[in-house]
Amino acid sequence: MDTVIYITSTGDRAAPGNGHLLHGELMLAPHTLVFDINDACTGFVRSVILGNSLIASGTSKAILIVISDTYSKLYEDSNLRVSPLFSDGASAIILTADALTIPGIRHPSRKWEILSSTVISEGNHADDLTVTRGNEHFPFGELEMNGAGVFNFVVKHVKSAVAGAVTRAGLGHDEIDSWYIHQGSRAVVDAVSKSLSLDQDAQFVSREYGNVVGSAIPFQILAETAGMTETELFGSEGRYLFLLAFGVGLTLAGLTIRQSRG
Known part of the structure; x- marks a missing residue:
């Protein structure tokens, strides 16, 4: 690995970030480029956009992207606005110029060709989904969410953002083989699916x-x-994927991808 991109909004320390801590744990070379990015729901999609740009520019050849979030420490179970929705999770992928690899998958590496992307940010609505500074009761910060505000932001932008990205990729909506929609909540996934004329039941998969x-x-x-x-x-001849995420920022990010053998 010559580059590490670590995405989290629940880092172990204020500084250094988890990317540098991981660099030390893995004993990577001193010349490794390390990014610590304070991001949340759109972090994976935006890290792939960043990683693709680093590879295209010749800056990086092999990028380890790690995403980890431990939101369970940011709320009490009695807070029914957020506790039924959020849980902890971590994932990792490896990007190179030729392939994307997901550790633990038995299939061979795959090649992701990014055909188009879309990013929307509305910092004026940052308070609708935020993690506060730590305090006596919540030493790691407290998760606060205006669910209606997040829902309205997504519904406002999703149809035009996705349509624009798919069109720029030279595709029609019905040519996308797989849709991967951020699992914010059943309500927002259903709303996105309805807006995009997708099977609502098929798109909500995070019940467990x-x-x-x-x-x-x-x-x-x-x-x-x-x-x-x-x-x-x-x-x-390859499959077409669309990745769509939305959340903290408020932000929305999407990618149209052609997937083929790596």
Whole structure:
């Protein structure tokens, strides 16, 4: 690895970030480029955008992307606005110029060609989903959410953002083989699915593990891939994926990807 991108909003320390702590644990080379990024729900999608740019520029050749969030320490179980939704999770992928590898998957590496991306940020609505500074009661900070505000932000932007990205990729909506939607809540996933004319039941898959923040999409990819044959995974000429995440910021990020054999 010549680059590490570590995404979390629940880091172990104020500084240094978890990326540098991981660099030490793995005993990586001193010249390794390390990014510590304070991000949450859109962190995976945006880290792939960043990683792709680093590889395209020649800055990096092999990138370890790690996403981890421990939101259970940010709320009490009695807080029913957030406790039924969030849970802890971590994931990792390896990006190179030729392939993407997900550790633990039995299938061969895959090649992800990014055809288009979309990013929306509305910092003026940051208070709708935020983690406060630590205090006596919540030493790691407290998770606060205005569910209606987040819902309205997503519904406001999702249809036009996705349509624009798919069109820029030179595809039609019905040519996307797999949709991976951030598992914010059943209500928001259903709203997104309805807006995009997708099967609502098929898109909400996190019943067993909840909203694992930045790892929600990697969890979905792992779950779907585990049951696929190589033919189903790659198709004869590749498969088209759309990754869509939204959350803290408030932000929305999407990627249109062509997946083929690595």
